[in-house]
Amino acid sequence: MTFGTDFTFVSNQYHLEVHGVEFFPDLLFFNRDLNALLWN
Numbered sequence: 419m420t421f422g423t424d425f426t427f428v429s430n431q432y433h434l435e436v437h438g439v440e441f442f443p444d445l446l447f448f449n450r451d452l453n454a455l456l457w458n
Contacts, residue, residue, distance in 0.1 A: 420443030422433050422451045424449055424451045424452075425448070425449055425450075425456075426432070426447065426448045426450065427445075427446075427447055428446040428447060428448050429446050430444060430445055431443075431444065432437070432446040432457075433440065433444070434446075434455075434457075443458060444457075444458055445458045
């Protein structure tokens with residue numbers, strides 16, 4: 419599977435907390451063009 423050159427794999431089962439809500443995304447990627455984290 420190819421995501422292109424703009425994505426970097428960060429981690430799997432990563433712990434994120436956003437406004438007091440916990441998330442455990444299966445896959446976490448960073449998009450260098452958008453300068454944003456993306457999760458699945």
